[in-house]
Amino acid sequence: MIAPLETCHIQPVTVAMPFLLGEVNMYLYDGGGTLTLFDAAVPTEEAWQVLQKTLAARGAAVRDIGRVVLTHHHFDHTGLAGRVVDESGAELCGHPELPLQAGLSYTFDDAHNAWLATLLEGLGTPSDLVASMLERRPLQKPFVHRVDRLDRTLPDGTHLDGFRVVHVPGHSPTDTLFVHETDGFSITGDHILEHITPNPIMRRPPPGQDRIKSLVQYEESLVRCRAVELGWCFPGHGKPFADHRHVVDRILSRHQDRNRRILAWPPGTGATPYETARHLYPRMGVEVLFFCVSVALGQLELLESQGMLTSSAEEGVLRYFPVTARG
Ligand SMILES: [Zn+2]
CATH class of the missing domain: 1.10.10.10 (Winged helix-like DNA-binding domain superfamily/Winged helix DNA-binding domain)
Incomplete structure (x- = not known):
């Protein structure tokens, strides 16, 4: 049985993305004793205002945020991280390769x-x-506030504040699920989205390494994700959803449809x-x-x-x- 949505101690903070690309979610979580912000959206003044207003409505402010946790390094999820950390002194956490991969993705030289x-x-x-x-x-440059350092790295299988850290590289090399161990919900970033097929893009490899086949890697992670009990999924874009296996299967069948079109x-x-x-x-x-x-x-x-x-x-x-x- 999946827990009622209201018991998850999670509050979405949804803001508009630049270039009319839709909306992106941040999440406030206070179930572990530390007020935590999962993801940091885009570095627009509007996003900052929405975050401040949401915090004010619960009697809090940006300075009360004790931790910022990132689901991956893409620019639409890290934009306000630096500003929140500067104002609050929050601990910035994420995948160990996050600063490296941000550098490889968002360089303009x-x-x-x-x-x-x-x-x-x-x-x-x-x-x-x-x-x-x-x-x-x-x-794209004005909207990219890439993360160059972390206070705390989160290797696969480690634990943070009641969450288990599960690496699911593919959509990006730093994609991470945060699976709450007792309360029946997970923060899932862009690994699986209910109404969008997340598409892995080509990536620049670190010096001396070969380019990863990102869709092959993504399918391996989807199979891994399918086996985990996620409960309610709080995604990077769109509303929470419950049946993550159905979503995984829809993404895999989309890949198969494209395969058929190519083979024909x-x-x-x-x-x-x-x-x-x-x-x-x-x-x-x-x-x-x-x-x-x-x-x-x-x-x-x-x-x-x-x-x-x-x-x-x-x-x-x-x-x-x-x-x-x-x-
Ligand atoms: Zn995204």
């Missing part, structure tokens, strides 16, 4: 742009599209990840180019890991082929 250009062109993306995508990148299509001469993205998203514009190519590459890597496709680089560009076409 020439070296990062060169890495992105090489990656995308190697996946078959025309260079004029890569150039216009890179021109747009600085638009690729010509015997092979397809690049960019061409596959065009097939999946015929109207894709430059503002979603990185996202769409990420989805396509993820599906192709998944199909290759399942033995359905094979890949080879020809003149520096990666192509995927049906296994039968090449014998």
Whole structure:
């Protein structure tokens, strides 16, 4: 039996995201003796005001927050972390790799742009599209307040204030579930969302390491997540939901649908990840180019890991082929 929602000691603080991208949740939790803020949304004045008002309505203020816990390093979940910590002295906690991965994701220098250009062109993306995508990148910069340090790291399997820490890399490499051990609820970040399919994007690897196949990794984590009793899930976006296995199964079946669309299509001469993205998203514009190519590459890597496709680089560009076409 799942506990009634009202007994979870959790209060959502929901704020708008920039670029009309919908809303993002922070959560206040006071069940463990320390007033804790899970996630820190975006660094807008509006988000700050909403947080202050929500705290005031319960007779508290930002200075009363004793701990900030992050579900992952994406910019729409860390924006106010620094400001809250500066004002309250709160302990900042998260996945041990969070500062490293934030640095790898949110760097705007020439070296990062060169890495992105090489990656995308190697996946078959025309260079004029890569150039216009890179021109747009600085638009994101004012909204990125990345976390460069933590006061406390939270390895997989450790415990914090009644929660068990469960790492579920995939959507991002730092995705973490906080599973309350007695009260029947979990803080689940963006690992699973009820009405959105979280899509792992391509990631820059740490120096000397290979790029992770993020959709393959995500599916492994979904299987792990399915086996955990989460109770009520408080997600990074959208309302709380109870049946997390149903949500996991919907995401996995979405991946299978895309797999079928790709397998029914690729010509015997092979397809690049960019061409596959065009097939999946015929109207894709430059503002979603990185996202769409990420989805396509993820599906192709998944199909290759399942033995359905094979890949080879020809003149520096990666192509995927049906296994039968090449014998
Ligand atoms: Zn998010």
